[in-house]
Amino acid sequence: MTGKRNVIDTLPRPVVTLLSSLVAVLLALAICGVLLLVTGKDPLAAYRTILETGLTGNKLLEMLKRSTPLMLSASAVAIGFKMNLFNIGVEGQYLFAALIAAEFASRISAPPVLHVLLTLVVASAAGAFWASIAAMLKITRGINEVISTIMLNFISLSVMQWLFDNYMRDDSDGGLRVTTTEIAPSGQVPDIVDGRLNGMWLVALFVVFCYWLIVFRSKFGFRLRSSGLNSTAAQTSGIAANRMIVVAMLLSGAIAGLVAMQSVVGEEYAYGPQATPTGFGFAGIAVALLGRNHPVGIVVAAMLFGFLDSTSAVLQLSGIPNSIVKVIQAVVVITVVIVNEATSRYMNHRTAEQTAAALRADKVGT
Amino acid sequence: MRCGCVALCRGGVTVPQRGWVWQYLSMPDSAANGSASANGTAPAVELHNISKGFPGVVANRDISMTVERGTIHAIVGENGAGKSTLMKTLYGLHQPDSGTIAVNGTEVEFGSPSDAIDSGIGMVHQHFMLADNLTVLENIILGAEPATGGVIDSREAARQITELARSLGVEIDVNSPVAELGVGQRQRVEILKVLYRGAKTLILDEPTAVLVPQEVDELFENLRRLVDAGTTVLFISHKLDEVLAVSNRITVIRQGTTVGTVTPAEVTRRQLAEMMVGSDLPQPEPRTSEVSDRVRLEVKNLSVSRPGRRDLVHDVSFAIHSGEILGVAGVEGNGQFELCSALLGREHSNGTVAIDGKDVSHASVRDRKNAGIAYVPFDRQREGLMLTSSLWENNLLGQEEKFTKYGFVNVAAARAACREVISRFGVLTPNEDVPAFALSGGNQQKLVVGRTMSMNPAVLLAAHPTRGIDVGAQAAVWEEIRTARDAGLAVLLVSADLEELLGLSDRVIVMFEGSVVAELSPRDATPELLGSYMTGAKVAAR
Numbered sequence: 001m002t003g004k005r006n007v008i009d010t011l012p013r014p015v016v017t018l019l020s021s022l023v024a025v026l027l028a029l030a031i032c033g034v035l036l037l038v039t040g041k042d043p044l045a046a047y048r049t050i051l052e053t054g055l056t057g058n059k060l061l062e063m064l065k066r067s068t069p070l071m072l073s074a075s076a077v078a079i080g081f082k083m084n085l086f087n088i089g090v091e092g093q094y095l096f097a098a099l100i101a102a103e104f105a106s107r108i109s110a111p112p113v114l115h116v117l118l119t120l121v122v123a124s125a126a127g128a129f130w131a132s133i134a135a136m137l138k139i140t141r142g143i144n145e146v147i148s149t150i151m152l153n154f155i156s157l158s159v160m161q162w163l164f165d166n167y168m169r170d171d172s173d174g175g176l177r178v179t180t181t182e183i184a185p186s187g188q189v190p191d192i193v194d195g196r197l198n199g200m201w202l203v204a205l206f207v208v209f210c211y212w213l214i215v216f217r218s219k220f221g222f223r224l225r226s227s228g229l230n231s232t233a234a235q236t237s238g239i240a241a242n243r244m245i246v247v248a249m250l251l252s253g254a255i256a257g258l259v260a261m262q263s264v265v266g267e268e269y270a271y272g273p274q275a276t277p278t279g280f281g282f283a284g285i286a287v288a289l290l291g292r293n294h295p296v297g298i299v300v301a302a303m304l305f306g307f308l309d310s311t312s313a314v315l316q317l318s319g320i321p322n323s324i325v326k327v328i329q330a331v332v333v334i335t336v337v338i339v340n341e342a343t344s345r346y347m348n349h350r351t352a353e354q355t356a357a358a359l360r361a362d363k364v365g366t
Numbered sequence: 367m368r369c370g371c372v373a374l375c376r377g378g379v380t381v382p383q384r385g386w387v388w389q390y391l392s393m394p395d396s397a398a399n400g401s402a403s404a405n406g407t408a409p410a411v412e413l414h415n416i417s418k419g420f421p422g423v424v425a426n427r428d429i430s431m432t433v434e435r436g437t438i439h440a441i442v443g444e445n446g447a448g449k450s451t452l453m454k455t456l457y458g459l460h461q462p463d464s465g466t467i468a469v470n471g472t473e474v475e476f477g478s479p480s481d482a483i484d485s486g487i488g489m490v491h492q493h494f495m496l497a498d499n500l501t502v503l504e505n506i507i508l509g510a511e512p513a514t515g516g517v518i519d520s521r522e523a524a525r526q527i528t529e530l531a532r533s534l535g536v537e538i539d540v541n542s543p544v545a546e547l548g549v550g551q552r553q554r555v556e557i558l559k560v561l562y563r564g565a566k567t568l569i570l571d572e573p574t575a576v577l578v579p580q581e582v583d584e585l586f587e588n589l590r591r592l593v594d595a596g597t598t599v600l601f602i603s604h605k606l607d608e609v610l611a612v613s614n615r616i617t618v619i620r621q622g623t624t625v626g627t628v629t630p631a632e633v634t635r636r637q638l639a640e641m642m643v644g645s646d647l648p649q650p651e652p653r654t655s656e657v658s659d660r661v662r663l664e665v666k667n668l669s670v671s672r673p674g675r676r677d678l679v680h681d682v683s684f685a686i687h688s689g690e691i692l693g694v695a696g697v698e699g700n701g702q703f704e705l706c707s708a709l710l711g712r713e714h715s716n717g718t719v720a721i722d723g724k725d726v727s728h729a730s731v732r733d734r735k736n737a738g739i740a741y742v743p744f745d746r747q748r749e750g751l752m753l754t755s756s757l758w759e760n761n762l763l764g765q766e767e768k769f770t771k772y773g774f775v776n777v778a779a780a781r782a783a784c785r786e787v788i789s790r791f792g793v794l795t796p797n798e799d800v801p802a803f804a805l806s807g808g809n810q811q812k813l814v815v816g817r818t819m820s821m822n823p824a825v826l827l828a829a830h831p832t833r834g835i836d837v838g839a840q841a842a843v844w845e846e847i848r849t850a851r852d853a854g855l856a857v858l859l860v861s862a863d864l865e866e867l868l869g870l871s872d873r874v875i876v877m878f879e880g881s882v883v884a885e886l887s888p889r890d891a892t893p894e895l896l897g898s899y900m901t902g903a904k905v906a907a908r
């Protein structure tokens with residue numbers, strides 16, 4: 001393989017992946033630009049607004065803050081993806097966990113750090129519990145987890161409403177508050193940058209790191225990935241499929257349980273149907289896809305989504321529908337898939353050409 | 367050592383006479399279908415200076431060959447020589463880096479298999495690609511449904527298929543589900559599927575790898591009928607005797623280039639092998655061993671049942687001693703697969719299984735494996751490999767326990783272990799980082815066998831251990847199995863290759879319709895005798 005080499009081929013694989021993702025984002029912007037044009041808006045003005053507002057210090061901090069739940073949700077989804085399990089129920093899992101953990105944290109008293117840790121453990125346990133229902137249905141009754149987790153999302157909402165209305169709502173001031181009782185200061189996670197970035201961001205980064213360690217470096221992770229790649233071969237080699245399903249679902253649910261904790265222990269210090277953000281379960285699926293289930297990819301993709309989200313309020317002010325942000329996010333997921341495919345084809349084509357060139361050189365030489 | 371198969375081919379129902387081929391070469395060209403520019407005597411396929419590379423490997427280098435119409439043309443060569451790559455190029459599965467292809471004298475360019483099919487070229491892959499839950503008819507017309515106004519015309523399709531089957535000389539019920547067919551019949555369905563799409567040139571990649579000699583004879587009898595009618599057959603095989611017996615021409619490929627094209631009359635088996643490997647062949651010597659009286663695997667009254675139907679495995683009992691190889695003869699699909707699955711603990715069964723005196727009848731796959739059982743799978747790709755993962759990860763599968771420290775995989779050690787398998791079993795690969803799909807079929811097999819052997823099992827279930835491995839490397843695998851046997855391993859050897867079976871085994875049992883119908887000593891087991899047991903023509907009292 002001595003033929004002349006193209007610049008792209010000399011780049012290491014991760015760089016090529018990064019470049020191709022960048023191309024995908026630009027492509028998505030172009031497509032959305034056309035959309036804006038068609039609806040009579042000026043795409044350049046819109047993008048300028050996004051960049052100008054997004055690239056300020058405060059907005060960048062907001063981007064990081066917004067990336068917290070996305071990283072967690074994406075990791076939860078990605079663990080399942082790695083063994084072809086589709087946990088569509090992150091939404092229900094994290095909301096349920098948020099309610100339980102908020103109620104738990106408001107009722108106990110403990111020294112500062114321990115209080116938070118216990119709360120997070122309870123959140124994870126609650127998320128894992130909710131996910132375990134789907135796992136059990138799958139291994140005992142063979143029910144597809146896509147269906148059961150979607151259904152459990154609805155059930156989760158009803159159960160929570162019932163719990164909240166009857167047992168957990170704070171009625172100390174005559175029913176004016178629509179949240180759980182406020183968590184004592186010992187159970188609150190302080191900000192890293194006052195009012196802009198909460199400590200839960202670091203927790204999320206740590207969780208992504210653990211995701212990497214477990215899935216890509218541990219024995220369990222090897223078995224998990226093997227089951228996803230070829231379940232027959234995995235089973236033949238002695239990996240118990242049912243056990244893997246249960247453990248993967250529990251882990252996924254445990255991570256999912258943390259998704260809303262930035263809001264619960266870092267911002268609102270309580271759970272409330274209006275106060276606690278929703279929709280991260282589904283955004284997490286997009287982020288995991290965009291990040292290709294890779295920890296670095298997930299962090300970058302979560303920041304990109306966070307960046308776009310952070311600019312959405314300003315867009316509205318300048319007369320551009322802020323739903324364009326959601327459209328860009330959706331289109332990016334699609335273009336990434338397309339660009340990745342094109343890149344791998346291009347790489348194959350280049351190798352073929354190089355080999356042919358090497359062969360011709362060989363012939364001239366002899 | 368290699369004489370068994372030839373004798374069987376000669377002794378079988380259909381005796382291929384070397385001379386029969388010549389009539390076709392001089393036969394007036396009946397297959398000229400008047401296609402536009404084709405001239406009447408143009409070869410079916412001409413490959414000119416084909417080259418094809420993959421990352422780090424040149425799989426085909428400047429290959430030229432001509433396939434005359436109405437002939438059976440064999441392609442032989444070592445594992446990784448580039449045979450499958452060349453055939454995939456011809457079938458449009460990938461494009462050559464350089465070189466041209468001409469079909470019936472017209473230069474063509476295939477962007478995809480559908481282009482190749484349009485030019486009358488069809489391919490049957492080594493691993494059958496039929497949908498089990500569909501019927502023969504549905505499988506055949508899938509993707510090429512004859513429809514009038516959006517409605518599939520099944521009656522017309524059935525008529526056409528029956529007609530094609532007749533031209534092939536087979537009887538087939540087009541409405542039976544494919545799941546109920548044996549491997550030989552499935553292969554006929556694959557061939558019919560290709561013919562149904564109008565193929566005039568048929569490519570078969572290792573079509574006989576899992577067929578027992580009778581089935582091989584039947585297959586070639588069918589193919590010969592097609593050839594009589596003007597079809598051209600190109601096939602890859604590692605079984606040199608069969609290649610010499612049935613082909614008109616043989617092209618030998620070595621390290622990506624053609625060494626030459628010969629006729630069977632010109633060469634002996636040995637000469638052919640030498641052309642393939644470039645040197646003399648190692649001759650494995652038959653060797654007897656000391657079978658100890660320590661029982662390592664004991665199976666009693668094992669049955670695998672299906673509700674409402676005949677047992678897949680019916681009341682099978684046997685014991686294998688330390689240092690013993692028990693051969694299992696039988697046409698594929700007579701319970702061998704289910705027997706192995708049950709022994710592995712992958713399939714529910716009744717009866718008892720004990721390893722080294724320890725009852726594992728109800729143990730999980732992992733517990734049985736920890737008790738010392740290891741398995742060379744029937745289908746390396748489906749049961750043994752993660753095709754997109756690197757070789758070292760594939761080698762790790764099943765022994766991750768051994769390479770784990772504090773719950774984390776010791777990557778350096780796992781890589782080293784893989785490198786050792788690569789060198790010990792002669793796996794042809796640039797390094798242990800390439801994905802498994804980048805290995806040729808035979809080299810994938812070597813990796814799977816190597817992985818299994820490196821686990822130092824107490825009991826080995828080996829299904830077709832040399833499936834797809836070339837003659838030179840086969841001897842090495844046999845030697846590995848024998849050495850381990852001498853060191854006390856107990857082996858259950860399932861093989862369609864009677865020579866392998868009789869050459870390695872200390873005892874042979876024959877399975878037919880799920881039951882063990884005979885137990886023989888390899889010395890008494892002539893291919894004819896085995897054949898009559900395997901087809902159910904003869905039943906012995908055990």
Ligand SMILES: Nc1ncnc2c1ncn2[C@@H]1O[C@H](COP(=O)(O)OP(=O)(O)OP(=O)(O)O)[C@@H](O)[C@H]1O
Nearest residue numbers: 420425445446447448449450451804805806807808
């Ligand atoms: N998709 C691929 N990517 C990279 N390398 C490949 C790929 N397919 C084949 N190769 C390489 O090309 C060479 C030829 O492979 P090929 O499958 O044609 O061999 P073969 O003659 O069919 O061997 P076998 O008898 O073992 O089936 C091998 O070195 C193999 O590793």
Ligand SMILES: [Mg+2]
Nearest residue numbers: 449450806807
């Ligand atoms: Mg091959």
